Amino acid sequence: MGGTEPAEARPEIDRRRLPPEERQQQIVDEAVRFFAEVGLDGKTRELARRLGVTQSLIFKYFETKQDLIEAVYGRVYLERISPDWPTLICDRSRPIGERMSIFYRDYGSRIFDHDWMRIFMFSGLAGAELNKRYLTHLSKTLLEPLLKEIRVAASSPSEPTLEDLWSLHGGIVYLGIRQHIYRMPTPEDPQHEIDRAIGRFLGSFDVEGP
């Protein structure tokens, strides 16, 4: 076998002298994967090794390591919440069960992500303010409107509370925690489990599920 030239077989990026924006983006991309794997205490020399560049180059694009971490936060938090969700949640032309199913399917497709899940947990443990802001924003713009819609749809005398919704939410998020933080086996079809949880939740308030 053989005959092909083994030279330059590395599929890695060995090109040098990239445009600054491109290089900066490349560093952040790799930093997301790197910090997600080893934590925010990961060493810049190891990150540079993965990038195939020298450690000092990183500090040409980010003054301090903390600046790089902030850039990682910005990248990873971006596009994690869709602007379409408030509209979807309040679309009363569709049954609430369907709305919740679609919402949590989209939500799950965005947050059941290895890098996001772990960096969110690392930054939460580190006391980053972004976590609190994210969760507060989630509660105000998504859970509270969702609660209102469920109450409107509910004919039951007992109404759900925001904490009830947090409980449902936690049960769903826990799927991602089991998978990406604890690395435990999880269901092949999480949407099925999510729909069952939504169904149980709505059913207990006499609302039809998805």
Added chain:
Amino acid sequence: MGGTEPAEARPEIDRRRLPPEERQQQIVDEAVRFFAEVGLDGKTRELARRLGVTQSLIFKYFETKQDLIEAVYGRVYLERISPDWPTLICDRSRPIGERMSIFYRDYGSRIFDHDWMRIFMFSGLAGAELNKRYLTHLSKTLLEPLLKEIRVAASSPSEPTLEDLWSLHGGIVYLGIRQHIYRMPTPEDPQHEIDRAIGRFLGSFDVEGP
């Protein structure tokens, strides 16, 4: 005011030359609090400072930092699962709703703990094998028997699955995550929220809740 001697006012331990077992235990105790706060990358010098001893003393009792971390694991995982729970779960003289309420009340009182919650998360992110063993043990000895009991009590044609139970469990655990990992405000009376979640869960299988 005054008149009292300010000398030796330090309530801290400044006594030297403790019995080895006592000193070792003291180090582990403080290490639990310390690592829970700053993570497993916490520095031994900072830990020694909190203990009021020199850094080198720590290495008289633990050959390596990893040994100390293992001791912290052992301490913090100890007594976290009660041997009484399997008996309680299978005690059919009591309604299943009551059994679940009592179980999760006891369970919550043990795991809704700042140090446990954070060290469990830190070690999970670090890939410690103890997390997987803990969760597997939890599933085998508690959730699976609980599932069996619910199925026995359920008269509904649709039976709960183990994943359904994980969803309930996750919703409950998420209370502790919100409190101790994300440091967000949580309900004053978590037991009330837990009982509501149990009630919704059992209700969806036509079983009376707590």
Added chain:
DNA sequence: CGCTTTAATGATCGATCGATGAACAAGATC
């Protein structure tokens, strides 16, 4: 007290950390 034991300290090692600045070289322009 004088002696022994050993818990605890103080000094320090080699490795590694984040960060800096001079030297180098790839690529564009003429």
Added chain:
DNA sequence: GATCTTGTTCATCGATCGATCATTAAAGCG
């Protein structure tokens, strides 16, 4: 191809890490 710009490397700094070991001094005992 000579020149200039600037992305990248190389060498290195001071600080700090986990870990080691000789020294010190507190407690137990005759």
